[in-house]
Amino acid sequence: MDEENKTEQMVEVNLQEKRKRIDFTFYSNLAIVGCSDMDFFIDFSQGPPEDDVFSTVRIFMAPEHAQRVLKALENVINGFEERKQTQEE
Secondary structure, three states: OOHHHHHHHHHHHHHHHOOOOOOOOOOOOEEEEEEOOOOEEEEEEEOOOOOOOOEEEEEEEOHHHHHHHHHHHHHHHHHHHHHHHHHHO
16 A cells, blocks of 8 residues: 555544534535635535625635545545436336
8 A cells, every 4th residue: 555545544534533513504506616826716605596695615725635525526426326326217
């Protein structure tokens, strides 16, 4: 096992050992993704279509973390689509 995989496995184990605390929930009907020279950001926004005011949460992350988020989203979406397809059959 190479050093990067060991580190990822250690981080995953450490996160599993800690209790998860959700400070607040935020439903987003719009996500804007962008990047600078150093990091990526995702703006999660919500707001009624007829209103000009949007509530926004901006999350910054390093490119390595953005790649992990992408892989995690792909895995979750694939699982969702498989379950949905199974239910339709």
